[in-house]
Amino acid sequence: MSADAHHHEPGFVGKYIFSMDHKMIAKQFLWLGLVGLAVGGLMAMLMRWNLANPGEAVPLVGNMLFPDSGGVIPPDAYASLFTMHGTIMIFFAITPLLIGCFGNFCIPLMIGARDMVFPLLNMLSFWTAALASVFMFGSIFVPLGGAASGWTAYPTLSTNVGLPGLGMTMWVVAIFLIGTSSIMGAVNYITTVIRLRAPGMGYFDMPLTVWGLWLTAILNALFVPVIAAAMVLLFFDRVFGTQFFAAGSAVVDGTGDPILYQHLFWIFGHPEVYILILPAWGVVSDLLSFFSRKPAYGYKITALGMTAVTVLSAVVYGHHMFSTGLSPLLGQSFMVLTMIISVPAEIFFLNWLHTIWKGRIRMATPMLFSLGVVFVFGLGGLTGLYLASISTDLYLHDTYFVVGHFHLTMAAAAFLGFFAGLYYWFPKFTGRMLNENLGKIHFAGSIITITIVFCGMLLQGWAGMHRRIYDHSVYTYLQHLAPMTNIITHSALTLGFFQLFFVVNFFRSWFAGEKAPENPWQVGTLEWATSNPIPHGNFEHIPVVFRGPHEFNNPDYAHLGRDWVAQWEQLPGDPSPEERIASTHVPAPQAAHS
Amino acid sequence: MTSNGSPAGEDRWTSYLGMVVAVASWGMLFAALLLSYVLLRVQQPVWPPLGSPPLPLGLAVANTAVLLLSSVVLSWGGRKLGRGGREEFHVALQWTIALGIVFLGLQLRLWQATHANGLGLTHIFGGMFYVLTWAHAAHIVAGLGALLWLVPGSRQRTYGPERRARVMMVSLFWHFLDVVWVVMFVAIFVV
Amino acid sequence: MIPLRRLLAAVVIGLLGAGPASAGFLDAYKPPVDISKEGHRVDSLFYVTTIMLLVLFAILSYVLVVSSIRHRGKSSHHVHFHRGHATRDLTIAAVISASIFFVVDGNLLYNSYEDINDAFWNYPTEGDLTRVQIMPQQWAWRFRLPGNDGQFNTADDIVTLNDLRIPVDKQVIAQMQSADVIHSFFLPNVRQKIDANPGSVTKMTFTPLQTGDFEVVCAEMCGLNHYKMRAEMKVLSTADYARWHEEASFWALSGFDEEDAEAHWGWDWEANE
Incomplete structure (x- = not known):
C-alpha cells in the first residue's frame, strides 16, 4: 500500500493549526520560539538600559511600558523583567527552537522516518506549550504584577510570603504545562529514534544532531518530572496553604524546608542546562564535519562523550548549592563529581578541534556560527571550573561571573547553535536559501558583541558585582565598574540591532529567497535524500543506509569525482541491502500504513 | 489514528516502548514527591509530628488489598487474552474497573476520616499526605479512563495487534499505579 | 595562502x-x-x-x-582524512x-x-572569638552581639541595624537565620558568602586583619528592595571596640523592654555545631 492511498488533503485547520505532521509542528515551534526570543531579548535590553542609566526614562518605549513612573523602570518591574527574561529564554525560546523545532524537523528526516511515532502526542505537545505560553505571557499583565523571584523561584520569596500575586501562580502553572509538553515530546523522540531508524542505520550511523536531540529527550523524560513535582508542591503552598517550603521563623511559621525546593529544582535544573545545550552540541558536531569536508573526528567517542556528560549531569546538581550551608561531605562530593564531568566534555571538544584541523573549510554562514559555538562554549566551559570549586564559588556565587558563565554556555552557545542549524536547514525547511551576506553580517555582529557583553560580565563578577541588582551605584565598592556597565549595555543593544539583519533575512528569504538546490551543502545525511518540497510521508521509498553520516574526502571514493558520499548510496563494494540490514540488525520499521 | 497521522510504526512494541518511557517519567514524578516526603520527614524529631491525629490504618490496608487484587485480575485477564481467551479478558477488565472504583471510594472514605480527625493541609504531615494521595488518585482516575477505553474493543470479534498493544500499555500503567500506591502505603502508614 | x-x-x-x-x-x-x-x-x-x-x-x-x-576554501592542500577511531x-x-x-x-x-x-568551613567552637548572630529581613540586616555577660538572648545584648561592629585580629563566627525569605550574607572584602535561610542556622567564620568601614551585601534575590539591602561592617581596633562595646552594652541593658517582642529575635548559641 502506498502512502498516497491513505492520503487525503487536510483542510486549513488540519494542515496549519491542528497539524500532526512533524514538519508543520516544527514550524509552529519555530514561530513560538522566535516570538519568545524576541520578547526575551527585548526584556534583556530594557534591563541593560536600566543598569547603565538607573532612574532614567527608557527612550522610545518607556512611557508606553511604564506610564506610572514616567518611563523609568521601577524596581518591581526590573525584578519581573529578569525573572521573565530567564524563564522565557529557557522555556519559550531555547526549548521550542532547539528541541521543539529541530527535534521535530530533524529527527524523522535524519533517521529516514515518515513521521514521529506518535503524531497525535506530537500535536498535543505543541498545543500544551502554546497553552503554557498563554499563562506565561499572561502572567505579566495581571494585578499585583508578574513573577519576580528570578527564574529559579526560590521559596520563601516565591510563596505568598514574598509574592502574593496571581502572576506568580500563573508562572508556576506555566512551568508545569511547558514541562508536560517537553515530556510528551521526549516520549516521542526517544521512541522514534529507537524504533523508526531507516533500515541499516545503527545507532552509530546516526548524525550527531540526532544523538544530541535523543540524549536531550532522555534527560527531559527523566528530570522534567522533578520540576513538575516541585511546581505541584509550590502550587499547593501558594493556593492551598500547605507549608512545604515555609520554615519556622519570626515572620513565617511553618515546619517545612525552603532548601527542599532547591534540591528539587537543581536535580532538574542541572540536567536542564545540558538539555538546552546538547542539541546545539549535536548540530555543531555535525556541521563542523560537513563544512570542513572531513569525517567528524572520533565520531563514536563524541557520541559516547555526550552520553557520559548526560549520565553525569544527573549527579552534579549540588554545585548550585555550595553557599546554602550544605554539609561539607556533600559539598566535596558534588565538587569532585562536577569536576569529573569536564573530562568527557574535554574529549569531544578536542574532537571538534581535530575535525576542523587540516580540513577544506567552507566558510558558509552555518559554519561561521558553528565556529562561534566552539569559541563561546570554550570560554563558558573554562569559566565553569571556578564555579565547580567551592573555594572560588563562595566568592563568585550569585555574582555577574555566574551570569557571564551561563550566558556563554547555555545562552550564547545554544542560540549560535540554533542559528547555525537554521541557516543550514532553512533550504530544507522552506525550499529557499537564506542570504549569505546578511547572514555573515549577522554572525560578525553577534559574535563580537556577545564576547564583549559576557566577558565584561565575567570581569564585573570577579570585581564582586552581585546579580539581580536594580542599581549598582548603591554600593561604593562597585562604583568604579560603571564604565564597564556602559560598555556592556552598548554592546547588548548593538547585539540586538544586529538581529535585525536576521529578521530581514528570515522574512525576505522565507517568501522570496533564492530557490534552494536539492542538496545545497553537498552533504549525505538522509534529509537530503528527499525532494523539495518534502512530500507527504517524507520519502518516496525509505532509503537503506550503508554508512555513517560523515563520509567526506574518503580516498576510497576518490574516483567518484566529488568529495562526499551519501548515507543512502550503494556503491560498488558495499554489501547488498539485505546483508547491510542483517549486519546492523536494523530492519525496516514495521509500518502499518506504508 | 487518522490516516494522515501515524504513517509508521504502530506495531505493538513501539507503542509499548513509548509507554515504558512515559511510565519512567511518571515514576520520576512520584519519586520526587516521595523524596520530598522523606527529606521533610528526616528533619522532624518525631514522625508523624507530635500532636498529629491517628491515621485510619484499617481503611488503608483494605484499600491496598483492593488495588493489588485489581492488578492481579488484570494480569490474569491479559494472560488469558494472550491465549485467545477474549471472554475471560472482558470479564477481568470489568472486574478491574470495578475494583478501581472501589479503591477510589475507599480513598474518599480515608480522606473523610483524616479530615474528621483534624488532619489539615497546613499541617506538614497532612499536606504531604494529601499531595501524595491526591496525585495518585488523579492518576487512578486517568487509569480508569484508559481501562474504559479498552472496553468497547474487548467485545469485538477481531483482536488485532493494535488492540493488543493498547491492552499492554494500559496494563503497564495500571500496574505502575499499583506499585506507586504500595510504596506510598509503606512510606506513610507502615514505616 | x-x-x-x-x-x-x-x-x-x-x-x-x-x-x-x-x-x-x-x-x-x-x-x-x-x-x-x-x-x-x-x-x-x-x-x-x-x-x-x-x-x-x-x-x-x-x-x-x-x-x-x-x-579554508578552495586551497588545494590535501585533506587530512582521518576518522580518529x-x-x-x-x-x-x-x-x-x-x-x-x-x-x-x-x-x-x-x-x-x-x-x-x-x-x-572549619568553624571554631571555643577560644577567643567574636560571636555574632545575624537575622536579615526584607530589607535590612539585624546584628546581635552578646553584652557584658557574654550570653546571647539576654537583656544586655547589643542589637544593631545595618551596622556590624567587630574587633580586628580576632576570629569572627557568625550564626544566622532569616526572618522571612532567603538572604545571603556576602562580604566582598572577605571573599565569602553564606545564605541565611528561614528555619535553620548557617554559619560563617573569618578573621579581619584591617580596620575600616566595609560593605555587607545581600547576594540572594530577596524581593523588591534586594538591591539596596546593604549594611556597614566596621572593623575597629581592639581598644576602640572594647570602649564601644562597654558603652553599647550599658545602653542596651538600660533600654531593655520586656514587652518589645520584635526585638527578642535572638536564639541560644548553638555551640556544638
Whole structure:
C-alpha cells in the first residue's frame, strides 16, 4: 500500500493549526520560539538600559511600558523583567527552537522516518506549550504584577510570603504545562529514534544532531518530572496553604524546608542546562564535519562523550548549592563529581578541534556560527571550573561571573547553535536559501558583541558585582565598574540591532529567497535524500543506509569525482541491502500504513 | 489514528516502548514527591509530628488489598487474552474497573476520616499526605479512563495487534499505579 | 595562502601583547581589598587557574584561527582524512584530557579541599572569638552581639541595624537565620558568602586583619528592595571596640523592654555545631 492511498488533503485547520505532521509542528515551534526570543531579548535590553542609566526614562518605549513612573523602570518591574527574561529564554525560546523545532524537523528526516511515532502526542505537545505560553505571557499583565523571584523561584520569596500575586501562580502553572509538553515530546523522540531508524542505520550511523536531540529527550523524560513535582508542591503552598517550603521563623511559621525546593529544582535544573545545550552540541558536531569536508573526528567517542556528560549531569546538581550551608561531605562530593564531568566534555571538544584541523573549510554562514559555538562554549566551559570549586564559588556565587558563565554556555552557545542549524536547514525547511551576506553580517555582529557583553560580565563578577541588582551605584565598592556597565549595555543593544539583519533575512528569504538546490551543502545525511518540497510521508521509498553520516574526502571514493558520499548510496563494494540490514540488525520499521 | 497521522510504526512494541518511557517519567514524578516526603520527614524529631491525629490504618490496608487484587485480575485477564481467551479478558477488565472504583471510594472514605480527625493541609504531615494521595488518585482516575477505553474493543470479534498493544500499555500503567500506591502505603502508614 | 610560520608568529606576538594587556585589564577589575586572613586563598586560586585557562584558551583560539584561515576554501592542500577511531587516537585524547584534569581540576580540587577544611568551613567552637548572630529581613540586616555577660538572648545584648561592629585580629563566627525569605550574607572584602535561610542556622567564620568601614551585601534575590539591602561592617581596633562595646552594652541593658517582642529575635548559641 502506498502512502498516497491513505492520503487525503487536510483542510486549513488540519494542515496549519491542528497539524500532526512533524514538519508543520516544527514550524509552529519555530514561530513560538522566535516570538519568545524576541520578547526575551527585548526584556534583556530594557534591563541593560536600566543598569547603565538607573532612574532614567527608557527612550522610545518607556512611557508606553511604564506610564506610572514616567518611563523609568521601577524596581518591581526590573525584578519581573529578569525573572521573565530567564524563564522565557529557557522555556519559550531555547526549548521550542532547539528541541521543539529541530527535534521535530530533524529527527524523522535524519533517521529516514515518515513521521514521529506518535503524531497525535506530537500535536498535543505543541498545543500544551502554546497553552503554557498563554499563562506565561499572561502572567505579566495581571494585578499585583508578574513573577519576580528570578527564574529559579526560590521559596520563601516565591510563596505568598514574598509574592502574593496571581502572576506568580500563573508562572508556576506555566512551568508545569511547558514541562508536560517537553515530556510528551521526549516520549516521542526517544521512541522514534529507537524504533523508526531507516533500515541499516545503527545507532552509530546516526548524525550527531540526532544523538544530541535523543540524549536531550532522555534527560527531559527523566528530570522534567522533578520540576513538575516541585511546581505541584509550590502550587499547593501558594493556593492551598500547605507549608512545604515555609520554615519556622519570626515572620513565617511553618515546619517545612525552603532548601527542599532547591534540591528539587537543581536535580532538574542541572540536567536542564545540558538539555538546552546538547542539541546545539549535536548540530555543531555535525556541521563542523560537513563544512570542513572531513569525517567528524572520533565520531563514536563524541557520541559516547555526550552520553557520559548526560549520565553525569544527573549527579552534579549540588554545585548550585555550595553557599546554602550544605554539609561539607556533600559539598566535596558534588565538587569532585562536577569536576569529573569536564573530562568527557574535554574529549569531544578536542574532537571538534581535530575535525576542523587540516580540513577544506567552507566558510558558509552555518559554519561561521558553528565556529562561534566552539569559541563561546570554550570560554563558558573554562569559566565553569571556578564555579565547580567551592573555594572560588563562595566568592563568585550569585555574582555577574555566574551570569557571564551561563550566558556563554547555555545562552550564547545554544542560540549560535540554533542559528547555525537554521541557516543550514532553512533550504530544507522552506525550499529557499537564506542570504549569505546578511547572514555573515549577522554572525560578525553577534559574535563580537556577545564576547564583549559576557566577558565584561565575567570581569564585573570577579570585581564582586552581585546579580539581580536594580542599581549598582548603591554600593561604593562597585562604583568604579560603571564604565564597564556602559560598555556592556552598548554592546547588548548593538547585539540586538544586529538581529535585525536576521529578521530581514528570515522574512525576505522565507517568501522570496533564492530557490534552494536539492542538496545545497553537498552533504549525505538522509534529509537530503528527499525532494523539495518534502512530500507527504517524507520519502518516496525509505532509503537503506550503508554508512555513517560523515563520509567526506574518503580516498576510497576518490574516483567518484566529488568529495562526499551519501548515507543512502550503494556503491560498488558495499554489501547488498539485505546483508547491510542483517549486519546492523536494523530492519525496516514495521509500518502499518506504508 | 487518522490516516494522515501515524504513517509508521504502530506495531505493538513501539507503542509499548513509548509507554515504558512515559511510565519512567511518571515514576520520576512520584519519586520526587516521595523524596520530598522523606527529606521533610528526616528533619522532624518525631514522625508523624507530635500532636498529629491517628491515621485510619484499617481503611488503608483494605484499600491496598483492593488495588493489588485489581492488578492481579488484570494480569490474569491479559494472560488469558494472550491465549485467545477474549471472554475471560472482558470479564477481568470489568472486574478491574470495578475494583478501581472501589479503591477510589475507599480513598474518599480515608480522606473523610483524616479530615474528621483534624488532619489539615497546613499541617506538614497532612499536606504531604494529601499531595501524595491526591496525585495518585488523579492518576487512578486517568487509569480508569484508559481501562474504559479498552472496553468497547474487548467485545469485538477481531483482536488485532493494535488492540493488543493498547491492552499492554494500559496494563503497564495500571500496574505502575499499583506499585506507586504500595510504596506510598509503606512510606506513610507502615514505616 | 598565509604561511603557517608567519601566522604562528602573529599569534605568539598577539598572545605576548594580550597577556600583559589582559593582566592590566584584570587589574582594573580586581576585587575589593582583601581584609581577611583567609581571602588570599580565593584570590591566589583564581589567578593560578586563570593563567592555566588562558593557556588552554590560547590553544583553542590558535586552532580556530589557523584552521579558519589556512585550511579554508578552495586551497588545494590535501585533506587530512582521518576518522580518529584508532586506539591511538583515543589514547591521545584520553591522555590530553586526563592531563588537563589532573593539572587544572586537580589543583582546584586540592586547594578547595584544603581551603574549606582549614578555613572556610572549619568553624571554631571555643577560644577567643567574636560571636555574632545575624537575622536579615526584607530589607535590612539585624546584628546581635552578646553584652557584658557574654550570653546571647539576654537583656544586655547589643542589637544593631545595618551596622556590624567587630574587633580586628580576632576570629569572627557568625550564626544566622532569616526572618522571612532567603538572604545571603556576602562580604566582598572577605571573599565569602553564606545564605541565611528561614528555619535553620548557617554559619560563617573569618578573621579581619584591617580596620575600616566595609560593605555587607545581600547576594540572594530577596524581593523588591534586594538591591539596596546593604549594611556597614566596621572593623575597629581592639581598644576602640572594647570602649564601644562597654558603652553599647550599658545602653542596651538600660533600654531593655520586656514587652518589645520584635526585638527578642535572638536564639541560644548553638555551640556544638
